[in-house]
Amino acid sequence: MKKSFKLTVFLIPIGIAVNFIGGQIVLLLKLPLYLDSIGTIVVGALCGGIPGAVVGAITNLLISITNPTTLAYIWLNILFGLLAGYLGKKGIFTSLWKTIITSIGFAIIGGGLGSTITILIFGGLGAGATGAITGMLMTMGFSVQAGAFIAELFADLLDKIPTMIIVFFILKSIPVRTLVKLPQGKLYIPNNGKDQRIHNI
Amino acid sequence: MDYEFIYSFKKPQLTGNWFLDLNPLTKLNIVIVIAIISILSLSWQVSASIIAFYFLLAALAGCLKRFSKMYIKLGLLIGSLLFIMRAMFIPGDHPLFTFWLFTITQEGIDKGIWFSTLVVSICGAIVLFSTITRAKDFMYALENLGAPHSTSYIILASFQSIIDLGDRAKLIMDSQKARGIETEGNLLQRIKAFIPVMGPLVLGAITSTEEKAIAMEARAFSAPEKNTHLSELRKVPLWEKLFVLLVNISLILFIIWRFI
Numbered sequence: 034m035k036k037s038f039k040l041t042v043f044l045i046p047i048g049i050a051v052n053f054i055g056g057q058i059v060l061l062l063k064l065p066l067y068l069d070s071i072g073t074i075v076v077g078a079l080c081g082g083i084p085g086a087v088v089g090a091i092t093n094l095l096i097s098i099t100n101p102t103t104l105a106y107i108w109l110n111i112l113f114g115l116l117a118g119y120l121g122k123k124g125i126f127t128s129l130w131k132t133i134i135t136s137i138g139f140a141i142i143g144g145g146l147g148s149t150i151t152i153l154i155f156g157g158l159g160a161g162a163t164g165a166i167t168g169m170l171m172t173m174g175f176s177v178q179a180g181a182f183i184a185e186l187f188a189d190l191l192d193k194i195p196t197m198i199i200v201f202f203i204l205k206s207i208p209v210r211t212l213v214k215l216p217q218g219k220l221y222i223p224n225n226g227k228d229q230r231i232h233n234i
Numbered sequence: 235m236d237y238e239f240i241y242s243f244k245k246p247q248l249t250g251n252w253f254l255d256l257n258p259l260t261k262l263n264i265v266i267v268i269a270i271i272s273i274l275s276l277s278w279q280v281s282a283s284i285i286a287f288y289f290l291l292a293a294l295a296g297c298l299k300r301f302s303k304m305y306i307k308l309g310l311l312i313g314s315l316l317f318i319m320r321a322m323f324i325p326g327d328h329p330l331f332t333f334w335l336f337t338i339t340q341e342g343i344d345k346g347i348w349f350s351t352l353v354v355s356i357c358g359a360i361v362l363f364s365t366i367t368r369a370k371d372f373m374y375a376l377e378n379l380g381a382p383h384s385t386s387y388i389i390l391a392s393f394q395s396i397i398d399l400g401d402r403a404k405l406i407m408d409s410q411k412a413r414g415i416e417t418e419g420n421l422l423q424r425i426k427a428f429i430p431v432m433g434p435l436v437l438g439a440i441t442s443t444e445e446k447a448i449a450m451e452a453r454a455f456s457a458p459e460k461n462t463h464l465s466e467l468r469k470v471p472l473w474e475k476l477f478v479l480l481v482n483i484s485l486i487l488f489i490i491w492r493f494i
Binding site for chain 1: 304308312316319320322323324336349353356357360361364384387388389391392393394395396398399400403407417421424425427428429431432433435436437439440441443444446447450451456
């Protein structure tokens with residue numbers, strides 16, 4: 034137990050860097066997505082909710098150095114980490130279909146809570162593309178809340194489905210010798226960790 | 235010889251600039267006070283003068299160029315976006331002119347100016363703090379307050395990991411291109427290219443943590459003893475304590491003047 038805690042400390046910076054680089058590769062490939070919470074969800078799934086939340090929070094703090102408006106959305110990343118830890122514990126991420134369905138949960142946090150924060154702090158009109166969509170929906174007769182909610186939920190679902198598919202394949206491909214040393218890693222070993230060979234590694 | 239360099243670690247490493255040499259927590263205190271004043275003032279004039287004041291502080295610290303390079307770009311982008319959104323979409327009783335679907339109102343313009351200067355001034359506090367404070371000094375100051383040293387490792391290692399993984403990502407991308415993976419073309423092709431870059435990157439990084447953990451343990455990372463530090467922070471002089479006290483008292487006086 035002690036040993037796995039130590040590996041967690043070293044995995045957190047990796048998760049943060051993966052979040053960053055994910056966002057950068059998206060820019061390089063010119064994709065209309067964010068894909069910037071892969072590290073948070075992977076660390077949450079492997080090490081538990083608290084380390085996942087720590088990854089999310091620190092990623093957000095570091096991004097806020099160059100774009101301080103993102104600081105308002107720190108709760109989203111914390112909740113992503115906690116939810117990933119909880120779902121990981123339940124063994125959801127071992128099946129591709131269940132993993133894809135969880136993207137609805139992440140999108141509700143990202144879209145629902147995200148739009149609430151946008152309304153509370155930026156009056157519904159954030160500085161970004163979804164802000165423009167919200168504004169358009171408002172002129173079409175939707176209320177601020179409904180407009181922001183629809184715009185952000187839609188954008189988030191489009192982002193979280195590919196994120197979860199990538200997370201599933203990453204978790205599936207981590208070698209057993211690394212998994213056994215992580216707090217929730219045993220859940221991802223085939224045969225539910227009861228394989229006799231593991232004890233010989 | 236290099237003795238001068240070696241002995242420089244026996245003293246706190248100062249830059250000679252009085253503002254840069256302030257304790258990281260003093261600087262944090264100052265920028266938080268400035269941000270609070272901007273929030274409470276509820277007027278765009280105050281926020282705008284605070285934005286100008288940041289440039290003065292940055293010049294005082296001798297990093298005007300670095301600060302303005304980052305801040306002007308950010309401020310123009312965020313400020314103009316927030317302003318345009320409000321100017322276009324906020325309804326009001328004093329329409330100025332109408333085009334296509336949008337009616338520009340006096341209320342929208344007023345709110346837009348106030349809100350965009352407010353957000354840009356709060357952003358400025360964060361950008362200024364990050365330009366005038368080295369991350370390692372700030373983490374050391376937090377450790378002195380009682381934060382565990384693993385938090386310093388996590389933050390400082392993250393900065394390094396971002397640089398390292400960024401280089402690796404470029405390397406993997408070039409290798410995958412050489413192998414024939416299309417990174418340009420239509421949207422689906424580009425989404426497909428994401429996985430062969432991200433997959434090896436994350437897996438490699440996760441498996442390498444074990445080596446990193448062993449390397450750090452060999453240097454007594456989780457030893458229960460108190461850590462020693464290579465560079466020291468200056469002991470906070472009396473004038474600096476008085477200065478912080480003065481800044482905080484002036485904030486309290488401002489709040490009293492504003493609301494009572």
